[in-house]
Amino acid sequence: MISSFYIAWRYLAFNKVRSATLVACITLIAFLPMALQLLLDESQQLLQSRATSTPLLLGARGSALDLVMNSLYFDEQVPDVFTMQAAEDIMQSDLAYAIPLYVRFHARNSVIVGTTLDYFDFRGLQIAQGRMFAVLGEAVIGADVAEDYGLHPGDAIVSSPETLFDLAGVYPLKMAITGVLQRNHTSDDLAVFVDLKTAWVIEGLGHGHKDLTSTDDASVIMTRTEDSVTANAKLFQYTEVTEDNIDSFHFHGDLSAYPITAVLAVPDDVKSATLLRGRYLENPRYHIVRPKDVIAGLLENIFRIKSVIDSVIAIVGLATVMAIILVFALSVRLRQRELSTIFRLGCSRMTTVNLIVAEITLIVIASSIISAGLLYLVDANADTLVRQLVLR
Amino acid sequence: MIQIESLEFNYPQGEFRLSIPRMTVEHGEKVAVIGPSGSGKTTLLNLIAGISRPRQGSITVANQRISDYRDARRRNFRITEIGFVFQDFELLDYLNVIDNILHPYRITRALKLTRRVQHRAVELAEGLGIGNKLKRYSSELSQGEKQRAAICRALLPRPRLILADEATGNLDPRNKGRILDLLFDNVASSEATLLAVTHDHELLPRFDRVVDFLDYRNDAA
Numbered sequence: 021m022i023s024s025f026y027i028a029w030r031y032l033a034f035n036k037v038r039s040a041t042l043v044a045c046i047t048l049i050a051f052l053p054m055a056l057q058l059l060l061d062e063s064q065q066l067l068q069s070r071a072t073s074t075p076l077l078l079g080a081r082g083s084a085l086d087l088v089m090n091s092l093y094f095d096e097q098v099p100d101v102f103t104m105q106a107a108e109d110i111m112q113s114d115l116a117y118a119i120p121l122y123v124r125f126h127a128r129n130s131v132i133v134g135t136t137l138d139y140f141d142f143r144g145l146q147i148a149q150g151r152m153f154a155v156l157g158e159a160v161i162g163a164d165v166a167e168d169y170g171l172h173p174g175d176a177i178v179s180s181p182e183t184l185f186d187l188a189g190v191y192p193l194k195m196a197i198t199g200v201l202q203r204n205h206t207s208d209d210l211a212v213f214v215d216l217k218t219a220w221v222i223e224g225l226g227h228g229h230k231d232l233t234s235t236d237d238a239s240v241i242m243t244r245t246e247d248s249v250t251a252n253a254k255l256f257q258y259t260e261v262t263e264d265n266i267d268s269f270h271f272h273g274d275l276s277a278y279p280i281t282a283v284l285a286v287p288d289d290v291k292s293a294t295l296l297r298g299r300y301l302e303n304p305r306y307h308i309v310r311p312k313d314v315i316a317g318l319l320e321n322i323f324r325i326k327s328v329i330d331s332v333i334a335i336v337g338l339a340t341v342m343a344i345i346l347v348f349a350l351s352v353r354l355r356q357r358e359l360s361t362i363f364r365l366g367c368s369r370m371t372t373v374n375l376i377v378a379e380i381t382l383i384v385i386a387s388s389i390i391s392a393g394l395l396y397l398v399d400a401n402a403d404t405l406v407r408q409l410v411l412r
Numbered sequence: 413m414i415q416i417e418s419l420e421f422n423y424p425q426g427e428f429r430l431s432i433p434r435m436t437v438e439h440g441e442k443v444a445v446i447g448p449s450g451s452g453k454t455t456l457l458n459l460i461a462g463i464s465r466p467r468q469g470s471i472t473v474a475n476q477r478i479s480d481y482r483d484a485r486r487r488n489f490r491i492t493e494i495g496f497v498f499q500d501f502e503l504l505d506y507l508n509v510i511d512n513i514l515h516p517y518r519i520t521r522a523l524k525l526t527r528r529v530q531h532r533a534v535e536l537a538e539g540l541g542i543g544n545k546l547k548r549y550s551s552e553l554s555q556g557e558k559q560r561a562a563i564c565r566a567l568l569p570r571p572r573l574i575l576a577d578e579a580t581g582n583l584d585p586r587n588k589g590r591i592l593d594l595l596f597d598n599v600a601s602s603e604a605t606l607l608a609v610t611h612d613h614e615l616l617p618r619f620d621r622v623v624d625f626l627d628y629r630n631d632a633a
Contacts, residue, residue, distance in 0.1 A: 023518035034506030361502040364463055366491035367519040
């Protein structure tokens, strides 16, 4: 049998293209469904663990899935914004404590999460290097952000402008990185965290500039009254918060009217949760969702789609196996002369069958090894792949 | 070495029929078989080698009545006792020269592939002038080199009978002489018997005996 394998190996090595094609076909058919299952299992685990650990989520009425995906996994689809007043209402209800989230802006390719320090306690996030943000314009970054961009405490990261040509739009803000979070293998590793007020500064709702009451430059003044001074667009606004200019940063109007995208509501107990949910059942502006239920619905759909994909893969796999059988059957016919030669040299029919079986076995072994290697890679990087491919 | 009695053979389909009342080849003889194309010379070699089986009559090789043997035994006898140099070399294109020479050892249990056999294969190849071509594939060889490789494969198991079917048919006159010299030398050194089919009448004087095939068969077709 060993000689059969040697001869089969020589045959396969000589017919490289044919052998490689067969190996590639079998590898794909074996690898695809298993890799898909691996990634789905990992997705399910990632989605469910995060969703299960988040009791309630308040958002503007609209897509519950968008709200959950944006608030828990920092998906780019931004739900409708609502005011900070909603978070204060929850706090005042004494049924839960509220963690506001404003997930809208980006720095490089990472999402900027505007929130409060409660978020870090709630998620159990620890600082690995440096310290937590303390003042306006400071940021802490997730482990993957630090690794991907080679950032450390003391470096800076600049928010991305929303639109390049909108002069009235969001200007970049250079933020000082004060800390790097410990890796916790969730979406938090991929985010840049700032205080809510910093997020509002990025949006332009808060800003810092020279004191208009004492400026000598008349060209920046549009109107001046006894009570107020209005500047024109020539007024230079700071794009970085520093020790020197931090006092000049200010917000106009009532902060409770400032925008957020979600509120993480952490009820005191089950009863409080039920009461809180009841209060928002008929609310025309807000809805409160249990992320666990939303993700369960999503997973149900994913697995329904997966079963369809499985069926397609099974059909394609069957077709491939039949094609491979056909290839071997035709190959036996094409190799009649060779088979006749080895028969004349003294090869029995059983040995001829052994040779063909050895060829098939080698191809299957090669495919299995490659599939196993690929699956090992997928398994080792499942967490990253899922976050890059599924939870983007 | 070879005794044929009342041999009758025909293919299942087709009108060709071979009939040889009696034929004998002595041990150590170098016999040339001549005859027109289609007269059944190759069929005769296949029958003697046990590749085909006669419908009637008997074939005895080295005192073994192989015509009565079952397929497996006939095959084993062929592998160990008979070296066959095929008309068109029958080298496998996906094997290099040394693997082609050793191929019979890898496809049968009757022959054991040992280091000694591998060493002898290299020696034989060197003796036949293809020692430097052992790693080449058959497509990289000249006709003469292919024929040498085929002869080397046939001689390696030290067969008692060598059957050569147009062993020099594809070669130029210079190579014909060389190949025949090599074949005769090896046959002599291994005290084997040679039965060679040829169309080349210039080579006939070098054989001990020439059998004109028309004397031996009654073609009824």
